[in-house]
Amino acid sequence: MINIRQALLVGGVHGNELNGIFLVKKFEQSRFRHLIQRSHVKTSTMLANPGAIAICQRYVDLDLNRCFRAPDLSDSSLQGHEHTCAKAIAQTLKHRSPDFLMDLHTTTANMGLTLLLGSHHPFNLALAAYLCEGNEWIKVLQVTSTQADGRLRSLCPLGLTLEAGPIAQGTFDAHLFFKTEQTIFKILDYINAWNQGKPLTTPNTLTIYDHIETLDFPRSATGDIDAMVHPQLHGNDYHELHPGDPLFMGFDGKVTRYEGPNTVYPVFIQESAYLEKGIALYLTTRRHVSIPDISSL
Amino acid sequence: MINIRQALLVGGVHGNELNGIFLVKKFEQSRFRHLIQRSHVKTSTMLANPGAIAICQRYVDLDLNRCFRAPDLSDSSLQGHEHTCAKAIAQTLKHRSPDFLMDLHTTTANMGLTLLLGSHHPFNLALAAYLCEGNEWIKVLQVTSTQADGRLRSLCPLGLTLEAGPIAQGTFDAHLFFKTEQTIFKILDYINAWNQGKPLTTPNTLTIYDHIETLDFPRSATGDIDAMVHPQLHGNDYHELHPGDPLFMGFDGKVTRYEGPNTVYPVFIQESAYLEKGIALYLTTRRHVSIPDISSL
Secondary structure: OOOOOEEEEEEEOOOOOOOHHHHHHHOOOOHHHHHHHHHHOOEEEEEOOHHHHHHHOOOOOHHHHHHHHHHHOOOOOOOOOHHHHHHHHHHHHHHHOEEEEEEEEEEOOOOEEEEEEEEOOOOHHHHHHHHHHOOOOEEEEEEEEEEEOHHHHHHHOOOEEEEEEOOOOOOOOOHHHHHHHHHHHHHHHHHHHHHOOOOOOOOOOOEEEEEEEEEEEEEEEOOOOOOOEEOOOOOOOOOOOOOOOOOOOOEOOEEEEEOOOOOEEOOOEEEEEHHHHHHOOEEEEEEEOOOOOOOOO | OOOEEEEEEEEOOOOOOOHHHHHHHHHHHOOOOOHEOOHHHEEEEEOOHHHHHHHOOOOOOOHHHHHHHHHHHOOOOOOOOOHHHHHHHHHHHHOOOOOEEEEEEEEEOOOEEEEEOOOHHHHHHHHHHHOOOOOOEEEEEEHHHHHHHHOOOHHHHEEEEEEEEOOOOOOHHHHHHHHHHHHHHHHHHHHHHHHHOOOOOOHHHHEEEEEEEEEEEOOOOOOOOOOEEOOOOOOOOOOOOOOOOOEEEEOOOOEEEEOOOOOOEEEEOHHHHHHHOOOOOEEEEEEEEEEEOOOOO
């Protein structure tokens, strides 16, 4: 039976995502430390990128959450701030050997609380189903393995990334702060009950949104952005987008429509940090999966 | 009679405020240039901080919109990116000698379209009254002269800063893009009619919000931020805040209330760029001013 004795809660992989940073800072205070301890699971905390946190920027040199690929971690020629940071974190993880990892992020997109699972391990799926039940504002997003590559969560198969939004970089959202905190508590309670051989009742299905396509902004011949996300799409993460629905609006008001054959569900609509990556939004499809029996794990 | 022959439209004083940058880029294209020309007023454009725009950051070294103080502009020891930039802009303004300046900004606060007037020149007041009439989402904010010091708009007494929000840094808002554009067109139409001796009908009163206090986040003994903007206040720019109403919520849920004696109107609630300046929000009071007769100007 799997036994999750050590959990690790990480904030500040991106230095301007304040909600997660200040949740970790809260739990690092002695008067709040007990909140993330359970009888059968110990939780430690980590602020991943103190250099970026100090300047309230996503990163110093480059995106830390793309630096955890195995070849990069062992490449001594990679010496920038975030590569050095990633190697130190990987060492710490080897030392602490957490069984479960929670990585706290925020997004400027209207994605409520989105779970990105570290793997499709049956325990992760069961936990996600437990968290989603009765909580319409919690969603599970599955990106491709190439996209997940290099992420911190790839270092620990049990666990997840929690994205909370919409929150502008460098700002707080108190409402989402406490919702994220409650979700962390529920995760720890779930693990704790499991460890005691008394697993909490878990729904037998889960809805997952699978990334199928990445859309850039429309561009001019010279590569300049030529259109914005359409006002009707703005903030409509996880809502149905039908063939023919508006996607973009040009600076001249011209509308670009979605021309795919099927209904899709856009997410990360206008995530600010994705602008430099040439990403305006993701398209996903929705599926319902059965939760495997985890009693024999 | 004052005669406004040359208008200047500026975007990109802050490199991550995309709506204004792309409005200027639009009007710099030959197919759109005519949109900002009028029979009796010529409009030129400027992208103020190309270095910051290229990296989609507010600034390279420091906030450009604090670099326009007269002593700084003539201080040859100030050589950083933005100081150099400010001096070049001041030279350009001397050369082009615009009679009217519009400076386009965005804010993460929910401030609709906010006008910050370059001065309380009667023409500015009359124009603002004209723009506000029937448009509840346009407000006029007056900051203290110390706060206005160093701003680009201080270089041209006729004109204004347009703040549009809420827009996360590094993102577009198509709805506010076209509202801002329409407002620019109305400004130019107003000036054009004035120049022809046929001033447009202007209301005789205007509502102004006057800055009275700047509030930082509550802090711990060690200077760390100790609370967030309260969920009830979040996004409530320009709404009444009464004595006893919640202002902040601690990371432990503890509420800090407004203890001032009178009703006030908070603005710039959680402007992301103000975090580093130790500003959580501004408090303002509201007053109604009479518009002076401008027919003899």
